[in-house]
Amino acid sequence: MGNAAGIVEGPQAKEAKMVSGPPGSTGPQKQTAGLKLPMPPEEELEERFSAVLNTMNLPPDKVKILSQYDSEKKWDLICDQERFQVKNPPSAYLEKLKSYLDHGGVSRKFKRRVQESTQVLRELEISLRTNHIGWAQEFLNEENQGLDVLVDYLSFAHSAVTYDTDTLDNGSLPTDKGKTMDKSLEDLSRSASNSPSHSALKASKGFTVRKVVRNSRVVSQKDDVHLCIMCLRAIMNYQSGFNLVMKHPCCVNELTLSLNNRNPRTKALVLELLAAVCLVRGGHDIILSAFDNFKEVCGEKSRFEKLMEFFRSEDSNIDFMVACMQFINIVVHSVENMNFRVHLQYEFTRHGLDDYLE
Numbered sequence: 441m442g443n444a445a446g447i448v449e450g451p452q453a454k455e456a457k458m459v460s461g462p463p464g465s466t467g468p469q470k471q472t473a474g475l476k477l478p479m480p481p482e483e484e485l486e487e488r489f490s491a492v493l494n495t496m497n498l499p500p501d502k503v504k505i506l507s508q509y510d511s512e513k514k515w516d517l518i519c520d521q522e523r524f525q526v527k528n529p530p531s532a533y534l535e536k537l538k539s540y541l542d543h544g545g546v547s548r549k550f551k552r553r554v555q556e557s558t559q560v561l562r563e564l565e566i567s568l569r570t571n572h573i574g575w576a577q578e579f580l581n582e583e584n585q586g587l588d589v590l591v592d593y594l595s596f597a598h599s600a601v602t603y604d605t606d607t608l609d610n611g612s613l614p615t616d617k618g619k620t621m622d623k624s625l626e627d628l629s630r631s632a633s634n635s636p637s638h639s640a641l642k643a644s645k646g647f648t649v650r651k652v653v654r655n656s657r658v659v660s661q662k663d664d665v666h667l668c669i670m671c672l673r674a675i676m677n678y679q680s681g682f683n684l685v686m687k688h689p690c691c692v693n694e695l696t697l698s699l700n701n702r703n704p705r706t707k708a709l710v711l712e713l714l715a716a717v718c719l720v721r722g723g724h725d726i727i728l729s730a731f732d733n734f735k736e737v738c739g740e741k742s743r744f745e746k747l748m749e750f751f752r753s754e755d756s757n758i759d760f761m762v763a764c765m766q767f768i769n770i771v772v773h774s775v776e777n778m779n780f781r782v783h784l785q786y787e788f789t790r791h792g793l794d795d796y797l798e
Contacts, residue, residue, distance in 0.1 A: 477519060479511065479512075479515045480515075482511070485511060485514060485515060485518070486514075488518050489514045489517070489518055492517060492518055492521045493506060493507075494573075495521070495572030495573055495574060496521075496572070496573070497572075497573040497678060521572075528567070529575075529578065530567075530575065530578050530579035530584050530586055531584060533560060533563070533564045533567070533579075534579075534584055534586055534589050536556075536557075536560050537557075537560065537561075537564075537589050537590070537593050538589060540557050540593065540596075541592060541593060541596055557664055558663050558664055558667065561663075561664055561667035561668060561671065562667055564667075564671055565667055565670045565671045565674055568671055568674035568675060569674040569677075573678065576674075576675065576678055576681065577678075577680065579675075580675065580680065580681060580684055587675065587681075587684050587685070587688060587691065588688075590668060590671055590672065590675075591688065591690055591691050591694050593664075593668060594665065594668040594669075594694045594695075594698065595690070595694050597664050597665050597668070598665075598694065598697050598698070598700075665698055665701055665703075665706060666701075666703055666705065666706040666709070668698075669695070669698055669706060669709050669710055669713070670709070672685065672691070672695060672713065673709065673712075673713055676713060676716065682716075682720075685717070686717065686720070686722070686723065686726065692714070692717060692726050692727070692729075692730045693729075693730045693733045693734075695710060695713060695714065695730070696710070696714060696727075696730040696731060696733070696734050697733075697734060697737060697738075698710045699711070699734070699746070699747060699750065700734075700738055700746065704754050704757040704759070704760040705759070705760075707750060707754070707760055707763075707764075708757075708759045708760040708762075708763040708764075709763075711760075711763040711764055711766070711767040712763055712766075712767075714727055714730075714767060715763075715766055715767045715770045718767075718770050718771060718774055719770060719774060724771070724774055724775060727771065728743075728771075731743050731744060731747075734746070742787070742790070742791075743787060744787055744788060744791060745791060747764070748788065748791035748792065748793060750764070751764045751793075751796070752792070752796055768788055768793070771784060772784045772785050772788070
């Protein structure tokens with residue numbers, strides 16, 4: 441895959457600059473510089489410099505450049521890196537995100553609990569992007585399963601959009617969409633599955649789902665979806681993280697469902713990440729499968745229908761328009777089979793792409 445993971449670093453990286461948090465903040469912070477420590481012996485300097493390079497997740501060409509620094513510059517870099525303190529381990533963020541998925545209790549309690557979710561996600565994104573590679577690896581390891589937690593939270597935020605909320609408020613589930621997302625909502629509604637009988641489960645299911653969707657509205661009305669996508673981008677900038685995203689059974693599906701969002705910045709960022717997935721071996725099939733899932737979940741008549749609706753309606757947002765055209769070009773032209781390429785091109789033509797561009 442080469443440097444495919446680096447593809448996902450787009451212009452929106454400027455959206456989340458690292459800032460020092462207030463007292464009690466859970467984000468990463470830097471200590472005051474203070475006096476510079478005396479330089480250690482050459483052998484120790486080189487050993488510590490190598491350790492610093494190993495934590496920076498740099499490509500070989502950058503490592504080569506830094507290795508040519510003189511001793512003074514190497515020591516400056518070591519001091520800068522060692523002043524940086526990781527205030528919280530990955531588990532601190534993951535426990536908080538899991539608590540937001542616990543939708544038990546009345547809505548007022550949930551709203552109080554989830555008020556800080558946006559800040560937690562913002563600090564998590566900064567930590568994933570700026571901490572050393574070991575921190576990100578710990579976040580993603582089998583013990584923490586950070587990618588699973590992040591995808592679950594993103595799925596939870598989507599559920600308000602996925603369901604016909606008017607029907608839910610009337611006390612019934614929409615048949616087709618209810619079947620599509622039934623498994624994911626049952627995962628989010630484990631309390632209902634503990635009912636003593638089938639009839640009790642059936643009676644409680646509508647209430648439980650309505651509560652999940654009502655709570656997810658609180659989440660979806662904030663920046664949480666956008667921040668989740670930014671966290672995924674930070675993860676995908678690591679080779680190991682990119683590989684985990686590719687192998688995850690739901691991640692690309694949930695990422696694609698994030699296109700169903702009012703924020704054009706979010707949609708542009710999603711398309712950048714999907715384009716990166718599409719460019720690697722096996723990624724094209726994953727992307728088409730994700731849009732098949734989007735079609736089923738969102739009730740499209742044909743694949744890419746809503747994407748083209750967004751493209752026509754967001755014509756005032758240049759970043760989204762550019763991201764959309766780049767994605768379409770990659771989807772159509774990254775297949776070798778000419779007949780399949782023509783078929784994909786026709787899918788977009790059928791939705792009026794050629795007419796719109798003229």
